[in-house]
Amino acid sequence: MPDLDAIKTEVRRLLADGVVEVVVAFKPGDTPLHPQPAFFHSPEEVDSLVHNGLCQNNLATFLTHLPKTKKVGMVVRGCENRSVNALIVEKQKSRENLYLLGVPCEGIIDWRKIVEHVGEAVLAVHENSDEVTVETREGQFNLSRNELLHASCLRCAHRNPISADILIGEPLPEGDPNLARVAVEEFESLTNEERYAWFQKEAERCIRCYACREACPMCYCTECFVDHIEPRWTESGATPAGMQGWHIVRAFHQTGRCTDCGACERACPMDIKMTYLTEKLNNDMRKKYAFEVGLDIQTQPPFATVTLDDKNRFSV
Amino acid sequence: MSQKPKIAFFQCQWCLYSPADQNWVDTQLPSNIHLTKTPCTGRINPLYVLNAVQGGADGVMISGCMPEQCHFKTGNMAARRQLEEFNDFLNHIGYEKERVRFVWLDLQDRGIIQKQLAQFEQDLEVLGPAKNLITRTKIAEGGLNA
Ligand code: SF4
Ligand code: SF4
Ligand code: SF4
Numbered sequence: 001m002p003d004l005d006a007i008k009t010e011v012r013r014l015l016a017d018g019v020v021e022v023v024v025a026f027k028p029g030d031t032p033l034h035p036q037p038a039f040f041h042s043p044e045e046v047d048s049l050v051h052n053g054l055c056q057n058n059l060a061t062f063l064t065h066l067p068k069t070k071k072v073g074m075v076v077r078g079c080e081n082r083s084v085n086a087l088i089v090e091k092q093k094s095r096e097n098l099y100l101l102g103v104p105c106e107g108i109i110d111w112r113k114i115v116e117h118v119g120e121a122v123l124a125v126h127e128n129s130d131e132v133t134v135e136t137r138e139g140q141f142n143l144s145r146n147e148l149l150h151a152s153c154l155r156c157a158h159r160n161p162i163s164a165d166i167l168i169g170e171p172l173p174e175g176d177p178n179l180a181r182v183a184v185e186e187f188e189s190l191t192n193e194e195r196y197a198w199f200q201k202e203a204e205r206c207i208r209c210y211a212c213r214e215a216c217p218m219c220y221c222t223e224c225f226v227d228h229i230e231p232r233w234t235e236s237g238a239t240p241a242g243m244q245g246w247h248i249v250r251a252f253h254q255t256g257r258c259t260d261c262g263a264c265e266r267a268c269p270m271d272i273k274m275t276y277l278t279e280k281l282n283n284d285m286r287k288k289y290a291f292e293v294g295l296d297i298q299t300q301p302p303f304a305t306v307t308l309d310d311k312n313r314f315s316v
Numbered sequence: 317m318s319q320k321p322k323i324a325f326f327q328c329q330w331c332l333y334s335p336a337d338q339n340w341v342d343t344q345l346p347s348n349i350h351l352t353k354t355p356c357t358g359r360i361n362p363l364y365v366l367n368a369v370q371g372g373a374d375g376v377m378i379s380g381c382m383p384e385q386c387h388f389k390t391g392n393m394a395a396r397r398q399l400e401e402f403n404d405f406l407n408h409i410g411y412e413k414e415r416v417r418f419v420w421l422d423l424q425d426r427g428i429i430q431k432q433l434a435q436f437e438q439d440l441e442v443l444g445p446a447k448n449l450i451t452r453t454k455i456a457e458g459g460l461n462a
Contacts, residue, residue, distance in 0.1 A: 187408075188408065192407075192410045192411075192412060192448070193410065193448075194410075195408065195409055195410040196409060196410025196411075196448040196449070197410075199409040199410060225363065233363050234363065234366075234367075235452070235453060237453075239451075239453045240451035240453075241370045241451040241452045241453055244370070244449065244451055245363075245366060245370065248366060248405070248406075248409070249362070249363060249366065251405075252362060252401075252402060252405060255401060277405075277408070277409070280404075280405065280408045281401070281405060284401060284404060288401075302397060303394070303397055303398055303401075306390050306393035306394050306397065308383075308384075310383060310393045310396060310397065311383040311384070
């Protein structure tokens, strides 16, 4: 598990020495299940910093909330580091103005899975690499950490931050890159009707709250297509066409940009699955263009570039 | 199929080099084909395709120029990357892949588009009417404010 004291010491140093003006990390939330993103401006505030498996957000989201020229420090896990890189590729931040504290990640615990097991009245949560101990009024529950992980983390192949300025803790063994592909292929082996039925069942619960958009580091458009009135790109109500259109196009806009962090799914109040859409696109980008999001800060995503190879790449 | 398949046809305005072909498309299209001319295939937002699909098109045809013949140099190449993937993606959620077809035309081509549209129509007749993703809200009689 990450060494919290080491993280705090480094964050304090960054702020005290003026290396950065602000550090984005987590602090305790209203319940032990929901630590919340926080901005730390001075070494004194750092006492309340936390970092554990229940930190659900992708902190890279907040990069585009801060002025471009501000010196920002950020505690990042594998996927967050790659999201930061993808944002640098898209010129949303320059690397010089960033200081990344990398923490090798053992996976994010899907808070919903804890609630399923023990209910919502959680008093405290303790975890180690194998086990999560949850205290409630009814008593203490020992759960297997692996079973509580979010689906994205179970198939993650990039647990270690790849371009952090400092790594806190020892690198972990990387996950199997085939797991992501297998998950997509499983879904694709269903018939057209079954796939549509699944899509319908997920999309029709959507209340168009856009929490998924707010949680996603790559959804930083000043005006999202769904908020656009003239021309109206899509039905804006919670109508079947509106809900399906939202799911289709939000996911499609992530092509070559999504790191499969799963923050969108964890943010959804309706527990709607979305990564089966974005993972299909990620899988295709790997297959067709050998492109993996956020591995460096130069390579443009496939939709932002063309090559003469394309002549032979298409069937028609 | 009693009715002819409904086809949404997106055409890059430069891809039909022969005036005869362009004239045919502009004036002689059968009524089951709905034409949208765009400045370049690169201008065809995937949302256009989605709107056609949600609105009940049985098929979508997109015609543009061959690689290296784009009026805007690489608009067609970018469009190919995006729209091909969008087609794959729609297929991922149950819209038959065969319902979206691309025609990339050479500047020398003559009389191809008519044949391609006729062939597409035949193939769509075999597939039958589209069922999935047709979700657009019907506008009530009397308009939006009725
Ligand atoms: S779409 Fe979801 S999984 Fe992908 S980067 Fe955005 S929040 Fe993460
Ligand atoms: S859904 Fe698309 S348009 Fe909306 S914020 Fe995300 S990327 Fe931008
Ligand atoms: S968070 Fe869930 S309910 Fe809200 S808009 Fe996204 S998918 Fe719909």
